[in-house]
Amino acid sequence: MDDQQHDQQTSAALGLSDDELADHPTVFAADALAGQVVVVSGGAGGIGRAIAWLFARLGAHVVVVGRNADKLDALVDRLGHRGVKASAHVADIKDADAVNAMFDALWTAHGRVDHLVNSAGGQFPQAAIDFSIKGWNAVINTNLNGTWYMMQAAAQRWRDRKHQGSIVNVVVVTTHGLYGIAHTIAARSGVIGLSRALAVEWAPLNIRINCIAPGAIETEGWNVYSEAARAAYPRSNPMMRPGTPWDIAEAAVYLAAPSGKFITGETLTVDGGGQHWGETWTTGKPDYFKGGD
Numbered sequence: 222m223d224d225q226q227h228d229q230q231t232s233a234a235l236g237l238s239d240d241e242l243a244d245h246p247t248v249f250a251a252d253a254l255a256g257q258v259v260v261v262s263g264g265a266g267g268i269g270r271a272i273a274w275l276f277a278r279l280g281a282h283v284v285v286v287g288r289n290a291d292k293l294d295a296l297v298d299r300l301g302h303r304g305v306k307a308s309a310h311v312a313d314i315k316d317a318d319a320v321n322a323m324f325d326a327l328w329t330a331h332g333r334v335d336h337l338v339n340s341a342g343g344q345f346p347q348a349a350i351d352f353s354i355k356g357w358n359a360v361i362n363t364n365l366n367g368t369w370y371m372m373q374a375a376a377q378r379w380r381d382r383k384h385q386g387s388i389v390n391v392v393v394v395t396t397h398g399l400y401g402i403a404h405t406i407a408a409r410s411g412v413i414g415l416s417r418a419l420a421v422e423w424a425p426l427n428i429r430i431n432c433i434a435p436g437a438i439e440t441e442g443w444n445v446y447s448e449a450a451r452a453a454y455p456r457s458n459p460m461m462r463p464g465t466p467w468d469i470a471e472a473a474v475y476l477a478a479p480s481g482k483f484i485t486g487e488t489l490t491v492d493g494g495g496q497h498w499g500e501t502w503t504t505g506k507p508d509y510f511k512g513g514d
């Protein structure tokens with residue numbers, strides 16, 4: 222099976238299974254990240270899981286982070302069965318104290334941390350005019366504040382130990398008015414701007430920070446959207462298909478590994494050309510926009 226056939230293969234669940242991730246072809250050398258330690262928040266989610274598999278298959282010890290211990294432990298078990306190195310850490314990225322305690326524990330356990338990939342995040346579709354304060358805060362606290370707590374905690378320890386580091390933040394395409402997710406567009410625009418500022422401020426510390434803006438990547442995370450919205454996502458780009466979590470995983474390695482050593486403050490859009498063409502409606506297409514169809 223070639224790579225494109227693999228990408229087009231449909232599976233019962235949304236996204237790629239652990240068995241598929243364990244065997245998916247990759248362009249990277251098997252020892253590209255040997256001996257390194259990477260922290261992947263949202264590591265048991267759809268995209269984070271692919272990132273965890275790829276970094277681990279390239280020789281890194283992967284620490285998967287999330288709130289659900291069972292999901293994390295099951296993944297670590299699957300990774301272990303394939304002979305790659307991984308461990309789980311339960312933490313809510315919205316809790317700055319828990320995040321700091323986690324990084325202290327990881328440095329004690331491993332003596333190093335080399336990369337941070339922030340894939341934890343999400344939102345719910347709703348017209349902005351109806352957002353509750355609690356809902357708005359949940360999305361901002363998760364995607365902007367939580368990502369910041371992770372970045373600052375990682376960077377303080379790199380600075381204190383004079384250790385280089387790289388950060389990759391998984392965001393959302395913010396250049397369009399993606400309908401129904403204005404809260405996340407606000408949060409992710411904050412992360413993108415913050416990453417540009419930190420790329421300059423932390424360059425003297427040998428810390429690089431980049432973002433990946435995925436288009437429609439089929440994962441279980443899509444279940445928060447209606448069936449009609451999900452059915453339309455593949456038509457949100459000129460390739461007329463969703464991307465896979467592997468597309469994002471390979472982009473993350475490209476930015477984190479030495480292949481990205483002269484790249485910082487950048488946002489890499491991985492969306493099949495969606496930002497240049499197409500429409501995306503997370504809550505269905507409103508009548509107003511149907512005029513002329």
Ligand SMILES: CCCCCCCCCCC/C=C/C(=O)SCCNC(=O)CCNC(=O)[C@H](O)C(C)(C)COP(=O)(O)OP(=O)(O)OC[C@H]1O[C@@H](n2cnc3c(N)ncnc32)[C@H](O)[C@@H]1OP(=O)(O)O
Nearest residue numbers: 343344345355356359394397436437442445457495496501
């Ligand atoms: C430019 C064109 C090219 C690009 C084309 C791109 C096409 C892309 C299409 C979609 C883009 C993005 C896709 C994805 O990101 S998919 C995967 C991401 N995963 C998720 O989103 C997971 C599901 N989401 C969540 O879990 C939550 O939204 C959240 C991350 C915020 C959870 O945080 P938390 O656990 O802290 O929050 P709670 O669940 O406790 O909820 C807190 C309050 O938030 C309000 N809320 C929550 N859900 C809803 C809802 N469905 N509707 C309305 N309000 C909601 C609510 O006030 C909650 O409080 P209460 O529970 O007390 O009511």
Ligand SMILES: NC(=O)C1=CN([C@@H]2O[C@H](COP(=O)(O)OP(=O)(O)OC[C@H]3O[C@@H](n4cnc5c(N)ncnc54)[C@H](OP(=O)(O)O)[C@@H]3O)[C@@H](O)[C@H]2O)C=CC1
Nearest residue numbers: 263266267268287288289313314341342343437438440442
């Ligand atoms: N799939 C797509 O089409 C797109 C995805 N993205 C973004 O990419 C990232 C990954 O998406 P995807 O893998 O599809 O989503 P998933 O919902 O599959 O995974 C998200 C993960 O984030 C973790 N998470 C959420 N909140 C917290 C928190 N407060 N603390 C710790 N972990 C948390 C969840 O784990 P747990 O429940 O264990 O806490 C979950 O495993 C998200 O930021 C998403 O918005 C962007 C554009 C498109």
